[in-house]
Amino acid sequence: MAAPKKPGIRWHIVVFLAPAVLVYTAVMIYPLFATLRLSFYSEVDQERIWVGLQNFRTLFGDAIWSEQFWNALANNAWFFLIHMLVQNPIGIALAAILSSPRLRFSAFYRSAIFIPTILSFVIVGFAWKLILSPIWGIAPGMLDAIGLKFLYQPWLGKEEYALTTLSLVSVWQYVGIPMMLLYAALLSIPDEILEAGECDGITGMAAFWKIKLPLILPSIGIISILTFVANFNAFDLIYAAQGALAGPDFSTDILGTFMYRTFFGFQLQLGDPHMGSTIASAMFVIILIGVCIYLFGVQRRLRNYQF
Amino acid sequence: MKTKSIKGALLASTLLVATGATAQDAELIIESWRNDDLSIWQNEIIPAFEAEHPDIKVKFTPSAPAEYNAVLNSKLDAGSAGDIITCRPFDASLALYDAGHLADLSDLEGMANFSDVAKSGWSTDDGSVTYCVPMASVIHGFIYNKEAFEEVGVEVPTTEEEFFAVLEAFKEDGTYIPMAMGTNDQWEAATMGYNNIGPNYWKGEEGRTALIAGEQKLTDDGWVAPFRQLAKWGAYLGDGYEAQTYPDSQNIFTLGRAAIYPAGSWEISGFNAQALFEMGGFNPPVQNAGDTCYISDHTDIGIGMNAATDNPEAAKTFLNWVASSEFSTIFANALPGFFPLSTAPVELKDPLAQEFISWRDKCESSIRSTYQILSRGTPNLENETWNASVAVIKGDETPEDAGARLQQGLASWYAPQQ
Numbered sequence: 001m002a003a004p005k006k007p008g009i010r011w012h013i014v015v016f017l018a019p020a021v022l023v024y025t026a027v028m029i030y031p032l033f034a035t036l037r038l039s040f041y042s043e044v045d046q047e048r049i050w051v052g053l054q055n056f057r058t059l060f061g062d063a064i065w066s067e068q069f070w071n072a073l074a075n076n077a078w079f080f081l082i083h084m085l086v087q088n089p090i091g092i093a094l095a096a097i098l099s100s101p102r103l104r105f106s107a108f109y110r111s112a113i114f115i116p117t118i119l120s121f122v123i124v125g126f127a128w129k130l131i132l133s134p135i136w137g138i139a140p141g142m143l144d145a146i147g148l149k150f151l152y153q154p155w156l157g158k159e160e161y162a163l164t165t166l167s168l169v170s171v172w173q174y175v176g177i178p179m180m181l182l183y184a185a186l187l188s189i190p191d192e193i194l195e196a197g198e199c200d201g202i203t204g205m206a207a208f209w210k211i212k213l214p215l216i217l218p219s220i221g222i223i224s225i226l227t228f229v230a231n232f233n234a235f236d237l238i239y240a241a242q243g244a245l246a247g248p249d250f251s252t253d254i255l256g257t258f259m260y261r262t263f264f265g266f267q268l269q270l271g272d273p274h275m276g277s278t279i280a281s282a283m284f285v286i287i288l289i290g291v292c293i294y295l296f297g298v299q300r301r302l303r304n305y306q307f
Numbered sequence: 308m309k310t311k312s313i314k315g316a317l318l319a320s321t322l323l324v325a326t327g328a329t330a331q332d333a334e335l336i337i338e339s340w341r342n343d344d345l346s347i348w349q350n351e352i353i354p355a356f357e358a359e360h361p362d363i364k365v366k367f368t369p370s371a372p373a374e375y376n377a378v379l380n381s382k383l384d385a386g387s388a389g390d391i392i393t394c395r396p397f398d399a400s401l402a403l404y405d406a407g408h409l410a411d412l413s414d415l416e417g418m419a420n421f422s423d424v425a426k427s428g429w430s431t432d433d434g435s436v437t438y439c440v441p442m443a444s445v446i447h448g449f450i451y452n453k454e455a456f457e458e459v460g461v462e463v464p465t466t467e468e469e470f471f472a473v474l475e476a477f478k479e480d481g482t483y484i485p486m487a488m489g490t491n492d493q494w495e496a497a498t499m500g501y502n503n504i505g506p507n508y509w510k511g512e513e514g515r516t517a518l519i520a521g522e523q524k525l526t527d528d529g530w531v532a533p534f535r536q537l538a539k540w541g542a543y544l545g546d547g548y549e550a551q552t553y554p555d556s557q558n559i560f561t562l563g564r565a566a567i568y569p570a571g572s573w574e575i576s577g578f579n580a581q582a583l584f585e586m587g588g589f590n591p592p593v594q595n596a597g598d599t600c601y602i603s604d605h606t607d608i609g610i611g612m613n614a615a616t617d618n619p620e621a622a623k624t625f626l627n628w629v630a631s632s633e634f635s636t637i638f639a640n641a642l643p644g645f646f647p648l649s650t651a652p653v654e655l656k657d658p659l660a661q662e663f664i665s666w667r668d669k670c671e672s673s674i675r676s677t678y679q680i681l682s683r684g685t686p687n688l689e690n691e692t693w694n695a696s697v698a699v700i701k702g703d704e705t706p707e708d709a710g711a712r713l714q715q716g717l718a719s720w721y722a723p724q725q
Contacts, residue, residue: 046405046406046407064685064716064719065685129552132550133547133550133552133555134546134548134550134551135547135551135555135558135559140547154547154548154550154551155550156491156550157490157491157547157548157549157550158549158550159703242491243492243493244373245493245693245694247490247491247492247493247694247697248490248491248493248549248697248701249694249697249703250694264376264377264380264381265376265377265380265399266376266690267376267494267689267690268397268398268399268677268678268682268687268690269682269685269687269689269690270376270398270399270402271376271377271380
């Protein structure tokens with residue numbers, strides 16, 4: 001009986017991995033570390049010098065910087081909260097309704113709800129700005145038609161409403177994503193389980209709460225973490241709708257716009273790549289902590305059901 | 308034999324053409340934020356230059372105004388920027404010069420056509436080096452709808468009191484929104500509000516230089532008074548002005564729905580094309596009849612040379628031409644509202660532009676208070692002024708509080724104010 005030949009280096013693995021690894025390194029890993037590195041430097045008299053943690057001390061210790069940072073972080077947290085409270089429950093509800101076999105035209109609804117997701121944020125930002133505009137918008141007219149004109153406010157221009165309004169616009173745009181993911185998860189639940197439940201008298205809403213929802217919990221977890229990462233990296237919608245100063249009075253300023261303004265500068269404010277990178281690094285750490293809490297705190301407790 | 312000579316001739320001619328092409332065509336690429344002016348550059352300015360200098364080809368490649376600084380900085384750092392750089396005034400360009408991206412143009416012959424004030428926007432702090440050719444300034448004031456004024460029966464105001472009487476008359480009449488301005492985009496409140504009416508209170512250059520020298524503070528009466536006037540504007544700006552954007556305001560005025568538009572002269576060409584009614588202009592009303600009037604005549608556009616250009620000679624030829632009165636005349640008439648800074652006389656044909664430039668004779672000129680030196684630190688005084696002007700108009704902050712906040716921010720980094 002011949003001894004099994006000792007396998008050599010399996011080159012095909014390296015060859016097949018190489019394209020992905022190289023591309024990922026060039027466009028993701030290298031820029032990430034370059035940004036982290038940049039945040040430890042500062043520019044004095046046209047020369048880049050190592051300053052250690054000084055930039056972070058400025059960001060958190062100097063009142064001018066830290067006030068803006070905490071304001072942006074708090075706004076970002078509110079932005080995320082609205083998504084969790086509005087986008088994901090609506091996504092779950094839509095997925096549950098769509099997966100009902102008795103619903104007609106479900107393919108049409110599915111596409112219609114998903115379409116905003118593939119629109120450019122610029123289109124979404126400008127379209128909603130026009131819809132809500134006090135001058136040309138259709139919102140005041142529509143409210144007037146049903147006798148609720150008194151409810152109308154120039155929402156995007158008022159500090160107390162602007163951020164919530166933009167969060168809801170973002171929810172409108174992205175609600176298709178949790179819907180699609182959960183729809184797929186719901187379809188993958190075998191009919192046998194539901195039928196077994198029916199035999200035990202669990203039907204209708206009870207079947208959703210007691211059988212389907214627990215089975216799609218892992219998907220909901222994944223969606224929550226995706227929402228978290230996307231929200232804390234958000235920038236585009238706010239920039240398209242309110243500009244880099246995130247008005248009124250910084251009430252819609254989130255970490256992304258704060259970072260952009262600092263890194264690239266704005267109007268007379270000159271760009272500061274080093275402080276900008278410092279903010280970017282802080283964002284990276286915040287997202288990393290959030291993801292770790294999820295992975296170690298939540299993901300491990302989710303049970304995987306084998307069918 | 309014959310074929311051979313033909314081949315030889317062909318070869319020689321291709322060589323000639325090839326060398327001819329490299330020797331002749333220097334191509335200059337212009338970086339600019341004035342994407343509104345694309346057609347004017349392509350149809351009027353560049354053909355006029357190329358007719359005189361057939362060996363130089365010029366291409367105008369503008370980007371969006373809000374992104375220009377960021378885009379330009381990245382391009383310069385990456386070495387992919389054009390040969391000719393349109394210069395923002397003051398620190399943005401000074402930083403480019405300090406970083407070695409803009410060439411020293413002090414020795415350019417055409418520079419003799421400009422006064423020191425005109426060059427101040429693009430010179431080092433001590434004035435020893437000028438790195439951009441001053442191209443144009445913009446003048447602030449108010450544009451009004453002549454037909455609306457006749458209809459409601461009011462006269463052009465010259466004092467602050469008359470100004471508010473006019474606004475009140477329009478408010479009572481109700482046909483027109485008294486004044487078209489929004490606070491959504493923020494900068495109008497500071498640029499067309501605070502820095503438009505302000506020079507009358509801080510006495511133009513006198514107050515501005517005193518502030519830079521640390522002899523006046525932003526909490527002084529001259530600097531708080533403009534905020535007091537702005538606080539009264541809110542009542543006349545029309546429903547939902549909080550969410551009204553800059554293009555909204557422009558459209559409201561040109562559609563004839565508003566009576567007065569706090570303006571910069573750069574609006575003139577756009578408004579001429581859009582508005583179907585006759586427009587007039589008036590300079591910011593003074594406090595009491597007979598006071599000297601001050602206007603903001605702000606150095607706005609300069610043009611310089613990328614230090615890393617491959618065609619420095621061609622670029623200098625172009626810049627000398629920009630400094631000439633020939634360019635000034637084409638530019639000023641193609642873009643009424645951008646007033647040439649050169650000392651050579653230029654004739655303007657547009658009546659509204661003539662009105663604006665006539666204020667240079669009867670009022671004292673100054674530039675925007677926040678632009679020179681004072682917006683160098685963090686917090687940035689210009690951006691803070693946007694924010695404060697909006698807060699004051701909306702009534703979220705009192706004029707005194709706004710002044711105190713700006714002063715505190717400025718004093719936190721600017722030594723002469725400490």
